[in-house]
Amino acid sequence: MGGAARAEGPANPARDEAFRRELEGLIPHLRAFARTLAGDPTSADDLAQDAMMKAWDARASFEMGTNMKAWTFMILRNQFYSEKRRSWRQSQLDQEAAERTLVAIDDPASPVALDELRLGLQMLPLEQREALILVGAGGFAYEEAAEICGCAVGTVKSRVSRARRALQGILTSGDYRRDGAAAGEAMGKILAHAERLSNQR
Amino acid sequence: MIDQKPRKKPSRSAALDEARLRQQAIGVKLRQMFDAVVNEPVPDDFIEILRRADEQRSEKT
Numbered sequence: 001m002g003g004a005a006r007a008e009g010p011a012n013p014a015r016d017e018a019f020r021r022e023l024e025g026l027i028p029h030l031r032a033f034a035r036t037l038a039g040d041p042t043s044a045d046d047l048a049q050d051a052m053m054k055a056w057d058a059r060a061s062f063e064m065g066t067n068m069k070a071w072t073f074m075i076l077r078n079q080f081y082s083e084k085r086r087s088w089r090q091s092q093l094d095q096e097a098a099e100r101t102l103v104a105i106d107d108p109a110s111p112v113a114l115d116e117l118r119l120g121l122q123m124l125p126l127e128q129r130e131a132l133i134l135v136g137a138g139g140f141a142y143e144e145a146a147e148i149c150g151c152a153v154g155t156v157k158s159r160v161s162r163a164r165r166a167l168q169g170i171l172t173s174g175d176y177r178r179d180g181a182a183a184g185e186a187m188g189k190i191l192a193h194a195e196r197l198s199n200q201r
Numbered sequence: 202m203i204d205q206k207p208r209k210k211p212s213r214s215a216a217l218d219e220a221r222l223r224q225q226a227i228g229v230k231l232r233q234m235f236d237a238v239v240n241e242p243v244p245d246d247f248i249e250i251l252r253r254a255d256e257q258r259s260e261k262t
Contacts, residue, residue: 013259020255027247032238049247056254117230136228137235168223 051076128163
């Protein structure tokens with residue numbers, strides 16, 4: 001499943017049309033996955049759009065009838081990592097934007113507040129975050145997630161369980177503040193805590 | 202988390218239950234967070250860019 005091949009060869013309008021329709025249907029999922037990787041909604045949408053066009057350009061290399069969602073997620077992920085290499089991206093959470101997205105859907109009575117969860121997710125190492133999202137929210141089997149991430153199934157399983165444990169630790173400690181002078185210090189504490197948890201076996 | 206008091210069996214299993222419940226709550230929230238974005242209306246420019254690319258393709262052929 002290469003993502004770089006361009007669509008050359010004999011034109012096939014009917015196939016292209018079918019491909020475009022299916023790809024269009026995947027846009028909401030690409031946006032959601034991009035949001036968990038990129039953090040702020042604007043750069044996430046840029047990422048999702050780039051991935052969508054990469055997928056379109058590579059359509060000739062896609063075998064119709066196979067899992068297009070997994071294929072496009074892999075393209076999006078590769079795109080994200082190659083952009084990350086190019087520029088030292090602002091990986092910190094765009095808190096204002098994140099809160100804007102959360103305010104409409106958060107339920108104050110819920111035991112796990114969504115903004116806390118989002119902050120907790122941002123503290124996880126990226127490889128754990130993406131594994132947890134793919135399996136825990138994206139509906140992918142471990143095998144599919146492994147293919148998307150280009151790693152062994154066992155690696156995905158271990159990343160997911162570490163992520164779950166670390167996230168739970170972050171959310172139960174719950175003693176951080178997100179504003180004021182103490183925020184940086186609190187963040188450092190939480191990051192150290194998360195790292196310690198995620199390194200436990 | 203590591204239980205420091207292994208002698209207190211009942212509280213340990215209660216803690217495990219609580220951990221499991223919390224884990225479930227996290228799972229539900231995770232899906233909610235993801236689905237909330239999935240259910241957002243797709244910005245028009247996504248569809249436009251894709252359609253334009255498709256039109257360019259058919260003009261070429």
